[in-house]
Amino acid sequence: MYRKTSFTDSSSEVINKYRGTVSGRWFDLIILQIQKHGVNPLSPEHFNIPLESWSNCDRPVPVDGARRLLYWAVEQTGNPLLPVDLGLSLQPLDIKSLGIVLWSAASLRQRIEKLEMYQSLITTTTRIIFNQKAGTASLLLIDSDALDKQVNLTTHGMMALVSAVTKVIRWDNEAEITIHLPFEQPTYHKRLEDKLESTLKFSMSQYRIEFSVDALDQPLRTTDPELLQATESLVQKKLLMIEQSNLVLKVSRSLLELSPLIPPTTGEMASLMNMSSRTFQRKLTELGLSYRELVNKIRHEKAIALIESGDTPLSTIAYESGFGDLSSFSRAFKSWTGLSPRQYRNVQSCKVKK
Missing domain, CATH: 3.90.1520 (H-NOX domain)
Structure with a gap:
């Protein structure tokens, strides 16, 4: 935590x-x-x-x-x-x-x-x-x-x-x-x-x-393609500055890009972050978390997003979230939310119908 x-x-x-x-x-x-x-x-x-x-x-x-x-x-x-x-x-x-x-x-x-x-x-x-x-x-x-x-x-x-x-x-x-x-x-x-x-x-x-x-696709009266193009380059530079200075954001983005979410080893991720494994773990410790905890957080986010997005089979969600089988995914998901993935989906469906 x-x-x-x-x-x-x-x-x-x-x-x-x-x-x-x-x-x-x-x-x-x-x-x-x-x-x-x-x-x-x-x-x-x-x-x-x-x-x-x-x-x-x-x-x-x-x-x-x-x-x-x-x-x-x-x-x-x-x-x-x-x-x-x-x-x-x-x-x-x-x-x-x-x-x-x-x-x-x-x-x-x-x-x-x-x-x-x-x-x-x-x-x-x-x-x-x-x-x-x-x-x-x-x-x-x-x-x-x-x-x-x-x-x-x-x-x-x-x-x-x-x-x-x-x-x-x-x-x-x-x-x-x-x-x-x-x-x-x-x-x-x-x-x-x-x-x-x-x-x-x-x-x-x-x-x-x-x-x-x-x-979604109705034209907006405020549209201005030239202004959008001119300003977006500045926005992209600001985003790059934030991402370069935020280790958790950089690691999270790298993990979210994986499909399925099979995380690199600590050493491999440290290398991707251009630092030694010891420095990488020390910096995460200073932020109050470990690489394993961060991986679990991102897996949690990805699983929630996939379940909430529609009728994707739970087996597919387990695979995309980086779990070898549905039972291990279900155990992890229950530790995160207090519900199994199926219970979570069923409860959400009942609430939406109301």
């Missing part, structure tokens, strides 16, 4: 030990929401946002810091819907060049494909997966923190992200949206539904945003 960062850690320690990053613009937007409620924000250092990263207006910041700030903001304002207000306040220029790329896309399909491609510029701890089946398009949001059971600091962050993605879909688009949420229906569910202007389904297995495939 990842190490939990405390408020007493020094900035120099945190910058080397954070799990991942989010766009620093999230921090700015949270501050604006706090100020709307008349609350004076604390300094970035209180939430383990190193001043060296805070001083750069276009910087990624440790995800722990942004989520701690958001958690604190909800407590201080007494507004459980603050994360939703945060996400829905998102405008294209709030995420700078990435926002321009998404805004100038030719269609909603292209916008979503670009969002999936460049999602690490928004956050490196949540994977956004685009699926299309039986007349329904969906975005599955898999939060790696939730896989580590650290939900106390992730639910608010995930609701901000879900709301932001919903807002991005609706830039120049009026798609009817259904949102799946993996928690029980709260007392303020009606207010939540009104804000999101969507149908909400609670106690689902994952965060998911669904809408009709009919909306």
Whole structure:
């Protein structure tokens, strides 16, 4: 399990030990929401946002810091819907060049494909997966923190992200949206539904945003091919910088590209990362996890994504996730979720039918 960062850690320690990053613009937007409620924000250092990263207006910041700030903001304002207000306040220029790329896309399909491609510029701890089946398009949001059971600091962050993605879909688009949420229906569910202007389904297995495939290929009025081409090169450079500086992201991407997911040995992966095996293991230890734990996390993510994407046979999912047989896959999956793959699929199917 990842190490939990405390408020007493020094900035120099945190910058080397954070799990991942989010766009620093999230921090700015949270501050604006706090100020709307008349609350004076604390300094970035209180939430383990190193001043060296805070001083750069276009910087990624440790995800722990942004989520701690958001958690604190909800407590201080007494507004459980603050994360939703945060996400829905998102405008294209709030995420700078990435926002321009998404805004100038030719269609909603292209916008979503670009969002999936460049999602690490928004956050490196949540994977956004685009699926299309039986007349329904969906975005599955898999939060790696939730896989580590650290939900106390992730639910608010995930609701901000879900709301932001919903807002991005609706830039120049009026798609009817259904949102799946993996928690029980709260007392303020009606207010939540009104804000999101969507149908909400609670106690689902994952965060998911669904809408009709009919909306995917309709041209957008904001399309601008020249602006898209000019800006995307900058986005690609920013993405490369983030991936080069994030070992977990680099290893995860290498593993996700494998089909089936048969992981290289520790030494082989270290070589792919251009470092010795000892250095590779030491760097992962500093981040609070081992190579084996990281492989299991990625296998978990891949299995969940495949099960959620449709009717892929469980034997195929086991194979693609890197397991030699269905029984060993079932044992591993049950250790992750408390359910066998078949039970997980059946429970999800029953909930969707309701």
